[in-house]
Amino acid sequence: MRASRLLSILMTLQSRGRVSAPALATALEVSVRTVYRDIDHLSAAGVPVWGDRGRQGGFQLREGWRTQLTGLTADEAQALFMAGLPGPARDLGLAQAAASVQLKLVAALPADWQADAERAASRFHLDPVDWFRGTAPPEHLKTVAAAVWSGQRLRMRYESWSSVRERQVDPFGLVLKAGVWYLVARQGRGEMRTFRLSGIQHAEISATTFARPRRFDLPAHWAKATQRFEEGVYRGFATLRVSPLGWAAVRRFSAVVAQAVDRTAEAPDPGGWRKVTIPIESTPHATRELLKLGAECEVREPVELREAMRREAERLLALYAG
Numbered sequence: 001m002r003a004s005r006l007l008s009i010l011m012t013l014q015s016r017g018r019v020s021a022p023a024l025a026t027a028l029e030v031s032v033r034t035v036y037r038d039i040d041h042l043s044a045a046g047v048p049v050w051g052d053r054g055r056q057g058g059f060q061l062r063e064g065w066r067t068q069l070t071g072l073t074a075d076e077a078q079a080l081f082m083a084g085l086p087g088p089a090r091d092l093g094l095a096q097a098a099a100s101v102q103l104k105l106v107a108a109l110p111a112d113w114q115a116d117a118e119r120a121a122s123r124f125h126l127d128p129v130d131w132f133r134g135t136a137p138p139e140h141l142k143t144v145a146a147a148v149w150s151g152q153r154l155r156m157r158y159e160s161w162s163s164v165r166e167r168q169v170d171p172f173g174l175v176l177k178a179g180v181w182y183l184v185a186r187q188g189r190g191e192m193r194t195f196r197l198s199g200i201q202h203a204e205i206s207a208t209t210f211a212r213p214r215r216f217d218l219p220a221h222w223a224k225a226t227q228r229f230e231e232g233v234y235r236g237f238a239t240l241r242v243s244p245l246g247w248a249a250v251r252r253f254s255a256v257v258a259q260a261v262d263r264t265a266e267a268p269d270p271g272g273w274r275k276v277t278i279p280i281e282s283t284p285h286a287t288r289e290l291l292k293l294g295a296e297c298e299v300r301e302p303v304e305l306r307e308a309m310r311r312e313a314e315r316l317l318a319l320y321a322g
Helices: 002-016 021-028 032-044 074-082 086-091 095-108 111-123 141-150 218-233 244-251 255-264 283-291 303-320
Strands: 049-052 058-061 152-159 164-177 180-186 192-196 200-209 236-242 274-280 297-301
Touching: 002 021, 002 032, 002 058, 021 032, 021 058, 032 049, 141 152, 141 164, 141 180, 141 200, 164 192, 164 218, 180 218, 192 218, 218 255, 236 244, 236 283, 244 255, 244 274, 244 297, 255 274, 274 283, 283 303, 297 303
Parallel strands: none
Antiparallel strands: 049 058, 152 164, 152 200, 164 180, 180 192, 236 274, 236 297
16 A cells, blocks of 8 residues: 555656645545655655645655656556547547557557456446437537647637627636536636536637646546535525435435435335425426426425416416316
């Protein structure tokens, strides 16, 4: 375990430059004290690693020094092949390059590992696109990707839910979530924002470059941004009485709703019905979503949502009465 951890620290410092002890501890899932002990072991082994104290401090390797310990283990080789996503590579125009990389990796592996790596690639397939959704890439994906890669500002006409506006942004990264491409970018000196690529009507790369913060971590930013979005979308609560079928259906609304269902569920009655409390976005949205459950769900509170469900039920009855 320690040898693997020391190698991970070494590779991280070599690839990222200066890294703080808390950041290393988080990445390795150990304590900060363990990181300090590991740094001492690296120093004792002759690795030229040194650190600075203070808010901007951290550990780094002596400038120009590099390790040659870059070989892959058998498990790492299999994991690398399992992580291949031909769809996104094709969207970005990199399908041929991705295939070439796989061939070179196979050729570079020891003979007894080649079969394992190819077996992983042939027996495990990752499909990031949701059901019943087209796979055509957004029209301006390649332009946006080029701006992200080159660190140049992007001028675009973007259609949001409220308006169409011309914007100039600093493109920090692209994210593929459930088959949908998103751009993480900063407009002016404001905060990072998320733009859905399908909302971009026109995109043009500017000749102006921008300064990308060295410590910006796209996966960490995305995790926090999605959590804030999911928590902020819900603005109220509803108490429901659900059947066993309704119980299973309501848990599929979202991860946040599923957690609320599990946390608030009361004991089932003799018929299997139970009471739960879930977060909702708004009365109209909750009405549309809960109508999908049909007679497997009864809204108990709030009163306005119960009344909205009743009105919709009356409309349905009138529609089918004849």
